[in-house]
Amino acid sequence: MLSRDGEAVVRQHIPRKRFGQNFLNSPGVIRKIVAAIAPRPGDLMVEIGPGLAAMTEPLLEALGHLHVVEIDRDLIAGLRQRFTPEQLTIHEGDALVFDFGAMGADLRVVGNLPYNISTPLLFHLATFADQVRDMHFMLQKEVVDRMVAEPGGGEFGRLSVMLQYRFHMERLFIVPPGAFTPAPKVDSAIVRLIPKAAGELEPCDGEVFARVVTAAFSQRRKMLRNTLRELIDEAALVALGIAPTARAETLGVSDYVRITRALSAD
Secondary structure, X not given: OOOHHHHHHHHHOOOOHHHOOOEEOOHHHHHHHHHHHOOOOOOEEEEEOOOOOOOHHHHHHHHOOEEEEEOOHHHHHHHHHHOOOOOEEEEEOOOOOOOHHHHOOOEEEEEEOOHHHHHHHHHHHHOOHHHEEEEEEEEEHHHHHHHHOOOOOOOOOHHHHXXXXXXXXXXXXXXXXXXXXXXXXXXXXXXXXXXXXHHHOOOOOHHHHHHHHHHHOOOOOOEHHHHOOOOOOHXXXXXXXXXXXXXXXXXXXXXXXXXXXHHHHO
């Protein structure tokens, strides 16, 4: 039960733009998200940005114990009034710098991610993929569409390549603005990320791979012979079966891996 003090926190809390706060308020959507996550007793799970505990409570009912990462001290006060330490372990701080690796193996990560930091947060979380079982996030639909996009379209970009290299991803369903308070101006979507097994990963130098992908997409309208000229020459691209006149969005993840391997072999 929520105490009077806890109710006051919920009632009085004003969503803060600097934290990108949009709170879920639709019981039907919450049930659908929790069903997609399918929490089980004993799962090691961390929720990023629990906010007013819309998902926290039903997750706890299934799990028994949950970790959360929250930056807003007012919201943390409400969580402490509402849940016991045996139910909820609260990690106060910024998810962008939080060490998810310290939590242990077979970690499940969930959350309604702030739109204003979604891309850097996804890249940060990807660094812990070896210890993660799965991740389920609510994100701006446009971001999810970019994550799962196929090569050749305008939505396919750096985010697509970097995440598709490391994860299997699936857009599950769309969430309308009316499911939030305050209502955002755009649709949201739920996405599932499952880390690829070691045998599925194409070996390559991660730092070089990131540098290649970043350079290729730095100027989308330019050909690879221009965007990658500081890294690899046209003859080397041709030798890899990649047209120097191609643009970044036309290459698949495997193409970027081949470029990376060629550079690492030099």
